Amino acid sequence: MTNSNAANNLNQHLQQLVAEACSYPPRSLQRRQKLNEIVRVVTKSGKLWQENTPYYKDALQQTWLYFCRNPEQYDPNRCSVITWLDNSLKWRLQDCRKAEAKDQSKKTFDLGLEGEETTNPINTLENPPYHSDRPLAVLEETREWVESDPTGELSSIHVKKRPDVTCQVLMQRRLPPEASWESIALEFNLPPSTAPNFYKRECLPRLRNFAINQGYLE
8 A cells, every 4th residue: 555545544544433433422431532543543654744852742741632622623624633733732832932931041141141230131122113002902993994994905806816814814813812823824724834824924014114104113
């Protein structure tokens, strides 16, 4: 059997197991048994993303926990079960890396302050060029602009080959209370970096221009 056929057979088997698990009521014994079987099959296959990092096991456990709580989130029309799990796992690994880097930066900063008298660095930062004293109103006005899309620009610019993932859609999800990049990637079955990179490249400049035009930013 070729690798391609083996992968197809594995995916079909996993999709069937997921469908069976979702057919049982939440928290039922039958659902738990099917979910446990899926974990065993995926683990035995060795196809899930692996890397040698100290937080890999934690990220993997979080991935399985999310999956077992939300098997209905998997869409067989978008990708294979393994790909879906891979994307979820990579997002959690990315979060772990960011947390580790933040913790390391804090430790380095604290060490640099030992034995020294210093001014709180936060106080030395320039105030951002944000002049509105009505942040809630600003948020609502921004939200209204995004949703109404008066020029049609926001709904016409989208991720390559994904007309459903537009500037408007991503802005709506990232306005407070913002959805995480992980949940957005899972919702649209995107690689972890696609949505944030597109947002930075296409959405942020347009949000900034709107803010400048409204007098919120200089």
